[in-house]
Amino acid sequence: MNLKGKSAIVTGGASGIGAAIALKLAGYGASVAIIDLNIKAAEKVSGRIEEMGCIGLAVQADISDFEEAGRVAGHVVDTLGSLDMLVNNAGINRDGVVWKMTEEQWDDVLRINLKGYFNYTRHAAAIFRGQKSGKIVNVTSINGLRGKFGQTNYSASKAGVIGLTKATARELGKYGVNVNAIAPGLIMTEMMKQAPQSVLDKALEEIVIGRIGRPEDVAEVAAFLCSGLSRHITGEVIKVDGGQYI
Ligand SMILES: NC(=O)c1ccc[n+]([C@@H]2O[C@H](COP(=O)([O-])OP(=O)(O)OC[C@H]3O[C@@H](n4cnc5c(N)ncnc54)[C@H](O)[C@@H]3O)[C@@H](O)[C@H]2O)c1
Numbered sequence: 001m002n003l004k005g006k007s008a009i010v011t012g013g014a015s016g017i018g019a020a021i022a023l024k025l026a027g028y029g030a031s032v033a034i035i036d037l038n039i040k041a042a043e044k045v046s047g048r049i050e051e052m053g054c055i056g057l058a059v060q061a062d063i064s065d066f067e068e069a070g071r072v073a074g075h076v077v078d079t080l081g082s083l084d085m086l087v088n089n090a091g092i093n094r095d096g097v098v099w100k101m102t103e104e105q106w107d108d109v110l111r112i113n114l115k116g117y118f119n120y121t122r123h124a125a126a127i128f129r130g131q132k133s134g135k136i137v138n139v140t141s142i143n144g145l146r147g148k149f150g151q152t153n154y155s156a157s158k159a160g161v162i163g164l165t166k167a168t169a170r171e172l173g174k175y176g177v178n179v180n181a182i183a184p185g186l187i188m189t190e191m192m193k194q195a196p197q198s199v200l201d202k203a204l205e206e207i208v209i210g211r212i213g214r215p216e217d218v219a220e221v222a223a224f225l226c227s228g229l230s231r232h233i234t235g236e237v238i239k240v241d242g243g244q245y246i
Pocket of ligand 1: 011012013014015016017018035036037038061062063064089090091092112116139140141142183184185186187188189190191192
């Protein structure tokens with residue numbers, strides 16, 4: 001795979017799956033802008049990208065802010081010279097059974113996990129449509145496909161991302177833009193380190209290949225979906241879950 005001369009935005013690229021994707025894209029030669037609330041951690045990742053001989057840019061932003069997303073996209077194009085790939089990845093969970101869930105828990109998750117993805121898609125789509133090329137990769141979850149106990153808000157947001165992916169793929173296909181989603185199963189990151197041991201044990205029972213996934217497992221698929229090798233794939237949801245969903 002060769003991504004030399006291409007530029008990417010990775011939201012939530014300061015940690016976990018997003019950091020692994022940012023580093024993987026740089027490993028294939030891309031310039032990468034990391035958009036994250038946590039600027040210190042984002043700068044660490046962009047520093048590692050610079051050490052690899054690529055351009056890394058760290059930008060502090062909240063993906064749920066629509067106007068800021070437009071400014072960030074413009075800043076990335078001005079700084080990196082182009083925008084060719086968007087990886088929507090930043091996400092949160094605020095778990096609770098539906099009969100106890102607060103309005104705030106619901107709104108926070110939908111605002112970041114779904115509207116945040118729309119915000120960056122909206123601004124990248126305008127650029128990609130104009131240049132008649134581009135790649136969008138949306139990180140969803142197997143819990144958006146099957147629903148998860150205690151995660152009505154999270155499951156709804158991730159199911160929404162799948163609808164966003166498919167509709168955007170239809171709209172942008174004729175402009176040479178591929179739009180796909182990756183649905184990870186359990187991947188060991190900061191998000192999952194907070195999960196109770198019982199949740200991890202149950203997931204491990206479900207994962208047929210018998211190991212907890214790593215961020216790099218997702219990153220390799222994201223890089224493939226950002227590359228020319230996947231030019232005839234669009235509107236797809238690819239599970240990276242060691243068979244957890246089966
Ligand atoms: N870890 C898993 O098991 C798993 C499984 C399926 C899907 N996912 C999805 O993968 C994605 C990445 O998850 P992770 O496990 O790497 O999480 P993580 O918590 O390690 O990283 C998430 C990153 O997003 C950033 N972020 C959060 N809210 C933001 C906002 N409003 N604006 C900008 N940045 C923000 C955080 O600062 C952090 O750097 C998420 O969308 C998550 O839902 C994770």
